[in-house]
Amino acid sequence: MTDLAVVADKVSAILSEGDLSRFNAKERNEYYVRLCTETGLNPMLTPFRYLKLSGQLRLYANKSCAEQLRNIHGISIRIVDQREDNGLWLVTVEATDKRGRTDSDVGFAQIKGKQGENRGNAILKAVTKAKRRVTLSMTGLGGLMDETEVESVAEVVGQPFKPGDGEGYVAGPAQELLEHIEKIGTLSSMAEWAYDNGPLILSLDQDSKVSVMRAICARVSNWDCGVPEAKMWVRRADLEEWTQFGPLHGAPPQVTERDEDVF
Numbered sequence: 624m625t626d627l628a629v630v631a632d633k634v635s636a637i638l639s640e641g642d643l644s645r646f647n648a649k650e651r652n653e654y655y656v657r658l659c660t661e662t663g664l665n666p667m668l669t670p671f672r673y674l675k676l677s678g679q680l681r682l683y684a685n686k687s688c689a690e691q692l693r694n695i696h697g698i699s700i701r702i703v704d705q706r707e708d709n710g711l712w713l714v715t716v717e718a719t720d721k722r723g724r725t726d727s728d729v730g731f732a733q734i735k736g737k738q739g740e741n742r743g744n745a746i747l748k749a750v751t752k753a754k755r756r757v758t759l760s761m762t763g764l765g766g767l768m769d770e771t772e773v774e775s776v777a778e779v780v781g782q783p784f785k786p787g788d789g790e791g792y793v794a795g796p797a798q799e800l801l802e803h804i805e806k807i808g809t810l811s812s813m814a815e816w817a818y819d820n821g822p823l824i825l826s827l828d829q830d831s832k833v834s835v836m837r838a839i840c841a842r843v844s845n846w847d848c849g850v851p852e853a854k855m856w857v858r859r860a861d862l863e864e865w866t867q868f869g870p871l872h873g874a875p876p877q878v879t880e881r882d883e884d885v886f
Contacts, residue, residue, distance in 0.1 A: 641766070643673065644680035648801035648838060655682075662762060663695050664688065669830070674773060677780055683768045689755045692762045697721030700754050705746075710735030712746050716753040718761055728757035730771075796823060797831035804838045810846040813839065814875035817856035824857045848873045 643651055651673065659666040670688035673680055692698065697720055704715040712734045717727045730752030732745040748771060755769040768776070777784035800820065807813045817824070817839055824835050839853045852873040855864065865874040 641681050642679040647805050664691050683773045685770045689758045692758050712749045714749045714753040716757050718757040726761045797827050800835050801838050818875040818877050821857035821859050
């Protein structure tokens with residue numbers, strides 16, 4: 624398959640399915656920034672997050688996205704109707720932007736069998752869904768799921784989810800690290816690289832650190848290594864700890880060669 628065909632295949636996956644799993648870390652970041660640029664959003668405020676859902680890597684809009692969009696477009700929202708229907712709480716909202724355009728949308732939540740605070744939280748979720756949906760619709764992002772919708776889908780497929788889950792925008796040193804991880808082709812090279820860059824990885828902000836560690840684990844999963852080894856690499860575990868851990872095939876050369884020098 625030619626490079627052009629590969630790119631076309633990736634773009635087709637996004638347009639038809641919203642699936643970003645065929646993009647590498649650099650391509651995902653470029654797509655993220657381009658989407659933010661086109662919509663006037665600030666990527667540093669992480670308006671979107673990536674989440675593996677039903678086998679696909681999907682981009683979803685969060686609270687920051689809705690708040691930025693409402694501020695940019697001067698969108699005001701009012702509730703025009705809310706009622707119970709067959710165990711669901713339905714909320715209809717109408718939005719008006721600064722140019723006078725209007726749009727409406729509906730949000731819902733399951734309230735059957737719920738009482739007290741649980742019922743109240745479900746009603747609030749329905750209101751939030753409606754407000755987020757109409758905001759995305761008015762600003763050309765109606766094809767994206769909001770995190771409240773992701774939560775509902777995750778419940779159906781039995782996948783744990785809470786708002787804020789998934790990876791956000793990665794910039795600066797973290798982006799350079801992610802790009803390098805994509806190029807590493809052997810377990811020994813990964814172990815050596817992660818050991819050398821451990822202090823830098825540990826100094827990243829929490830979101831970036833998680834993104835880098837996940838990328839490392841994904842890269843070495845086919846080499847019979849995973850989270851335990853990755854954590855030992857970046858915090859520079861010594862040979863004694865590796866020996867206690869078990870197999871040394873994942874130990875970085877900085878550790879094993881140092882031990883050989885002693886003898």
